[in-house]
Amino acid sequence: MTVRLAFKILGSGFLLASGALAGRHLAKALARRLSVLEEFQVAMERLVTEIRFSSSPLHEALEELATACRDECRDFFLAVVRLLRQGDGLPAKAAWSDALEAWAKSSALASTDIESIALLGPALGSSGREDQSKHLESLIQRLRVHVDEARARSSKLGAFYREMGLYVASLMILLLL
Secondary structure (H helix, E strand, O other): OOHHHHHHHHHHHHHHHHHHHHHHHHHHHHHHHHHHHHHHHHHHHHHHHHHHHOOOOHHHHHHHHHHHOOHHHHHHHHHHHHHHHOOOOOOHHHHHHHHHHHHHHHOOOOHHHHHHHHOOHHHOOOOOHHHHHHHHHHHHHHHHHHHHHHHHHHHHHHHHHHHHHHHHHHHHHHHHO
């Protein structure tokens, strides 16, 4: 076995591993979006309950949500709370909007998900409990649709991305050899 052949085999192995990792990375991004959507949906269901049956201020309710959430959702709710408490405090609508705008840049969510979540902002803190509950229920329904779509997309495209990573790497190996 020559040195050249050994390098070709080693390079092929690296290409194959890179393709597999790239495919897994893309599939993981789809699964991450689904996870964030599901967690946000549960958080909104908890917020509906909090608004209906508790008299705590919005920033306290959101702070409680943040403690129950993981990573991305927690960061969003804490950003809203921070903006509500900052100085004289922003109105809930502005705090929600500003935090969502910042969160959208680093979140796994799609733009359609962000748009749906943004619709809640004008109702928060500026209307009665019943009106806020209706808006939250509406958001929960939209989130269910997004979750179903993300679940279907993740199951279909996740496997596709993993396989395509290997196929593309294999094709590159064949072209290079």
